[in-house]
Amino acid sequence: DSGVTQTPKHLITATGQRVTLRCSPRSGDLSVYWYQQSLDQGLQFLIQYYNGEERAKGNILERFSAQQFPDLHSELNLSSLELGDSALYFCASSTGSQYEQYFGPGTRLTVT
Amino acid sequence: GENVEQHPSTLSVQEGDSAVIKCTYSDSASNYFPWYKQELGKRPQLIIDIRSNVGEKKDQRIAVTLNKTAKHFSLHITETQPEDSAVYFCAAKETNDYKLSFGAGTTVTVRA
Numbered sequence: 001d002s003g004v005t006q007t008p009k010h011l012i013t014a015t016g017q018r019v020t021l022r023c024s025p026r027s028g029d030l031s032v033y034w035y036q037q038s039l040d041q042g043l044q045f046l047i048q049y050y051n052g053e054e055r056a057k058g059n060i061l062e063r064f065s066a067q068q069f070p071d072l073h074s075e076l077n078l079s080s081l082e083l084g085d086s087a088l089y090f091c092a093s094s095t096g097s098q099y100e101q102y103f104g105p106g107t108r109l110t111v112t
Numbered sequence: 113g114e115n116v117e118q119h120p121s122t123l124s125v126q127e128g129d130s131a132v133i134k135c136t137y138s139d140s141a142s143n144y145f146p147w148y149k150q151e152l153g154k155r156p157q158l159i160i161d162i163r164s165n166v167g168e169k170k171d172q173r174i175a176v177t178l179n180k181t182a183k184h185f186s187l188h189i190t191e192t193q194p195e196d197s198a199v200y201f202c203a204a205k206e207t208n209d210y211k212l213s214f215g216a217g218t219t220v221t222v223r224a
Contacts, residue, residue: 002155033211043156043201043214056210090155099144099163099205101212103155 003027004093004104012110018079021107025072025093031055032074033101034066037088049074050096081111114139116204118215126223131189133218135202138183144205145178145185146212151198159200160187192222 003026013019025032034046045058049068060066063081068074078085088108092101115138125131137145146161162169162176162185169176173192178185189196199219203212 002157031210042216043203043212045211045213048210050210058211100146100158100161102158103148105155 002102002104004029004091004102006089006091006104006107008107009105010108010110012112013081014112015081015083017081017111018077019081019109021076021078021089021091021109023074023076023091023093023104025074025091026102028095029093029102030072030096031094031101032068032072033092033094034060034074034076035090035092035103037090037106038084039087041087043090046076078109083111085109086111114142114204114206114209114213116202116213116215118202118218120218121216122219122221124221124223125192127192127194129192131187131192131196131220131222133187133200133202133220134184135186135204135215136182136184137204137213139204139206140180140183141207142204143207145176146203146205147174147176147187148201148203148214149198150201150217156201189220192220194222194224196220197222 005024030051035043046060048056088106091104143164148156150156175188202215
């Protein structure tokens with residue numbers, strides 16, 4: 001167990017809908033990273049937050065957004081969902097001053 | 113941005129033999145190189161990492177080597193066991209960036 005928690009574990013929704021994925025970092029970690037892993041694909045970096053502020057952005061679609069709250073948990077919002085958005089979404093956290101990133105168990109999103 | 117290439121994409125070894133996975137990176141400024149192991153349906157798990165100021169690091173049966181001049185790093189697993197079967201991802205972090213760029217992954221199968 002990495003100490004990073006994600007909810008929900010599974011999510012099934014229809015095209016055009018909007019969902020919110022939640023992540024709680026390890027105790028003491030200030031940085032949260034979001035990654036997307038499609039079937040048979042590697043890990044694609046989406047976005048990073050550090051202590052409430054956006055720090056880095058990757059290949060994140062405009063339909064996707066994220067935020068980190070004062071208690072350091074983070075939410076990833078996916079809207080106008082398409083079939084191609086079906087994937088595993090991982091959250092990872094780090095202290096911010098150290099490099100090591102620890103991943104949560106992921107949320108499996110299925111868009112039908 | 114950083115581009116990480118990983119080879120081979122699949123690797124089958126006999127139990128007890130060694131496995132080697134190689135990665136190359138494009139940005140000479142990258143300074144941190146972790147390796148993650150991901151079992152089917154599970155989260156990526158950090159198994160070993162190396163910083164640019166060292167050339168080799170070992171942890172029991174796994175070791176990582178780094179050649180900064182050639183911009184490549186490798187994962188070595190000795191005395192492989194069935195539980196080593198998984199997908200392994202290499203990654204690189206640029207000095208002035210906060211995200212990890214991942215390789216495409218290597219599926220390792222250890223034959224009993």
